[in-house]
Amino acid sequence: MGEAAFGAPGIAPTWASSDKDFVTSALGNSRLWVTIGHGIINEVYWPSTGRPQIRDLSFYLIGDGRWIDLKRVRQYELSKPKPYLPLLTIAHTGDDYRLTVEVLPDPLRDVLLLRYEVEGPYRLGIIAAPHLGTSGYDNTAWIEDGEAYAAIDIGAMCLTADVRMDDLSVGYVGASDGWQDLARNGRFTFNFDRAESGNVALSASLADRQGVIALGLAPQAKSARTLARSALAAGYATIRQGFLDEWEAWGSKLTLPSPEPGLASEALMSATVLKCHEDRMYAGALVASMSTPWGNQTNTLGGYHLVWPRDATLAAFALLAANEIADARHILAHMMAVQLPDGHWPQNYFPSGQPFWTGIQLDETGFPILLAAKLREIGEDDAPGVREMVRAAVGSIARHGPSSDQDRWEENPGISAFTVAVVIAALAAAGPWLDDGERDYALDLADDWNERIEQWCYVADTPMAKQAGVAGYYVRIAPPEKDGGVTGNVLLRNRNGQMIEASCLVALDFSWLVRLGLRKADDPRIRDTIKVVDSMLRVETPSGAVYRRYNDDGYGEYDDGRAYDGNGVGRAWPLLTGERGHLALQAGEDPIEYLRTMHRCASPGGLLPEQVWDAEAIPERELFPGRPSGSAMPLIWSHSEFLKLLIARDRGQPVELLDVVRKRYGKRVPKAKRTRWRNETPIATLAAGRTLVIEDRHPFTLRFGWDGWQSVEDLPAEPLPFGLWGVTIAPDSLKGRSALNFTRRYGENWEGRDHTVAIAAKPKPQILHHRKRTT
Structure with missing residues (x-):
């Protein structure tokens, strides 16, 4: 006993x-x-x-x-x-x-x-x-x-x-x-x-x-x-x-390219890892990783065994491309079930749908729309409830975009090229599920935001641009307008609260402008940003060139190998090598070396990590350059990116690229019918001949005047689709004016500040003088 x-x-x-x-x-x-x-x-x-x-x-x-x-x-x-x-x-x-x-x-x-x-x-x-x-x-x-x-x-x-x-x-x-x-x-x-x-x-x-x-x-x-x-x-x-x-x-239904044995095996392994991460109790729920980063030094409850809507829908695209259509439909059905009443999804949640972190990342509201559109594009019938899901998600994007409370790295508010690309594509793809008025509004909103991406996210003639020998580049994120927008500062959340100028912070987030068909791979602004990113974020390792999330990132082990503890030094992410490979593919290059690099980053069992160590080896801490660090492994985002790049190489275009988006934005940047002024995205100068709409999420009365508050009038806002309100000022009203001045009243209360929009003069037509041709 x-x-x-x-x-x-x-x-x-x-x-x-x-x-x-x-x-x-x-x-x-x-x-x-x-x-x-x-x-x-x-x-x-x-x-x-x-x-x-x-x-x-x-x-x-x-x-x-x-x-x-x-x-x-x-x-x-x-x-x-x-x-x-x-x-x-x-x-x-x-x-x-x-x-x-x-x-x-x-x-x-x-x-x-x-x-x-x-x-x-x-x-x-x-x-x-x-x-x-x-x-x-x-x-x-x-x-x-x-x-x-x-x-x-x-x-x-x-x-x-x-x-x-x-x-x-x-x-x-x-x-x-x-x-x-x-x-x-x-x-x-x-x-x-x-x-x-x-x-x-x-x-x-x-x-x-x-x-x-x-x-x-x-x-x-x-x-x-x-x-x-x-x-x-x-x-x-x-x-x-x-x-x-x-x-x-x-597995016998998998349809995957096999350019060489190692890559073929890794592709099959990646699809299997995605399937292994699907919940059986809650079908279609894919947790980001069955691991806890640096888990042997923490008792964190959440770890990565939570569903991130972004990671799960990106995995659905990979499974869809691999001919596992039923699995992709399971994921969409699960997304529909856990969508919140106002149309967005929790930042992450347990497979049951119980939220864990409750931040709002607007890209996570856009991705399920893109997945639904992709299923429709390949001929799949809509699941019951898709229309309601898409309409609610579009409404959430329309009301809250283009600025997001958090970017895709879950750290900063503002306008990120990644997030804005996803939501524009989602708005453009949502048409089949919207009524006529909603469709017109969503498309024009997408066009308006698409026209203004560079205004929000692109900088030129900066010291970093001059150092790189380029005209300009897309920044990682522009803080909210109240914090200075692209001229403001960004908080580095994993660096003991350090700040950095938004214009000095770059990332591969811009690659999704090309990935989703909003910009061309040969656009000079894209090519210039690639040069900056390659010089700032590319790290050569024995596995190949791997990329960091952004300069001065702090999410990773310290330089001495100590585990991340809320601060650290950001390390290289294999999935970003996949994003860089997609850019290469769309520029007409063969991305096979990017695939080989990702494969060489895998564990002996074929698992792809979140990060690899990218400094000198520290054997006593089991850290070796180009090999998995103490971060999450496997990461379904990494496996999805590998699988999609392999398939995109075979098909010649990214899996996420939708025909409806490519046709709308593939040849030129269309002009929106209306330019929208919002608190988060004000307009300094209105182009000549454009219709201005002053919008808000709440009813208001607009008091406005011209050229220093001349000819003052009041106009009540009218209801717009998706719960928005607005006052429309037609181009005819702008003739002969140089500035619009306005403020707003909400019920009995004035907002307490004035706003001004300059009105650009219509350019005079050029007179061309032709010299008479003589022989």
Whole structure:
């Protein structure tokens, strides 16, 4: 009979490292996802991809006078039957041992099966660290009838096997857990049968050299045991074949280019990673990554196992291009279900739809519209509710754009070339779902914003332009007009609150102006910005040229290799190499070297990271140039970008480029019928002959006059589509005027400031003098 473990509640819990080898999941009824890192089992997610329940399950070899911690030795190889069959075999080898483990999620039950075989004079030891309830603070573990359990009030796990488990014990991490036992005694000697409410761990050794371990998860301990024991009773071979059959049925439909073996394999792997990240409980929900950046140093609840609408819809485009149309439709259906009443989506949320961070990123409102338009363009029928979804999203864009509370890097408000490109394309593509008045308004709004992109996001004749030998370039973001717009300053949120001039901050965000068909790849402004970005953000690594998000970024490890802790130094992102590759493709170049670089950045298991280390190697921190850093891995955004660039190379154009947008903006920049004045986007000078609309989200009365408040009048605003209000001033009213002065009254209250719009004089027609031709 054992006794209660000592050392409660254990050390502060953390998650596993984000340095993953692999991710896998079954395609049946099972609601269980598994990550592998450093040759062991890392987080196990249940009953949703947003809920990690196990920190890790580690493997040890225990012999006479010697024990081996395999995750520290790290001499192992990975293999799988095919790139799109995520049945992973891990083979650990040493001078006198070989441990082979096959990782099999049961398609029918919430059970992980591990078939193992040991060669050499050792027994297999295992230590499992539950974090049930997505926290390691309050788990209780116990031993009962030769099996190990852990539970909280809303979930439980059972660890059992088809062979006898010996040396069973539970303990508190850092005090009485199995690793402490091995470190002190060289073998498992502890015999504790209960550890109450803390950061706990379960340990055991396996009596036979080969067998099957089962880890079951369920709401109660008895239910978890039932699942685990029934999986063992069903037979490993039968479950294995069912797992493979379902993945084969899915993967055989993939239609992918194969320019060379490594890229072909990475493409199949990328599609499989995207599919693995889809939730089974909430179909169509794709979390950004089943990892927590720098997770072995934090207990952050959210991590990246949340749905970002941007990442999920970009993955849908990749799956759509790979001929997995049903998967793309699942994602759109999920998006429709979690859309908020005013038309936008949460910044990110759990797969259930529960918001986590609540910022507004306007590109995340535009992307679902683009996905719906792409499905329609390839001949897919509209799903029920698409019209309502698109109309609500367009309304949100119309009311709040073009400025966004957050840019795509979730750090700054203002107008970003990336965000404005997405919302303009969304407005232009939304026509089939809008009535006549809404369609006319949305198209003209898109045209107005498109005309003004350079006014908002482009700078010329700056010191940085002169240094680069160019006329100008697109900036990363222009702060809100009240903060100076493109002449203002931007807060570097990961750099201890430092500020930088907006005109000095560049990023690859502008590439989406070309990607979505709003600007041509040979536009001199685009070419000049490429030169600036290549000189400022391109980092040469042994994997190839990789790009940073923006200059002076702080999201990444410090120069000495310390983990990001709210501040740091931004590192290079493989997905941005993909964005640069798309620019090259649209300029008529072959982007294959960009694909090769991304592939060389992958982990040994083929996973693409968020960031790679881009400085001198720091071996003691496992940081090597061109290799994954401690940031998220895998990142579905990275895998999506690789897959889309590969397919775009084959088809000659980006997957996201819509015919309706290309036809509207592909030849020239059309002039809007109306120029719109808003608080966020005022107009300094109105071009001659243009109609001016002064708009707001609330009813108002416009008091206006001319040339210094002459001929004052009042006009009530009229309702416009999508809940907006406006006063329209026709070109005929502007004749002979040099300036419009106005202010507004809302109910009984005046806004308390005056505004002026200069009116450009109509240019005089040129008189051409022709010299009489003589012979």
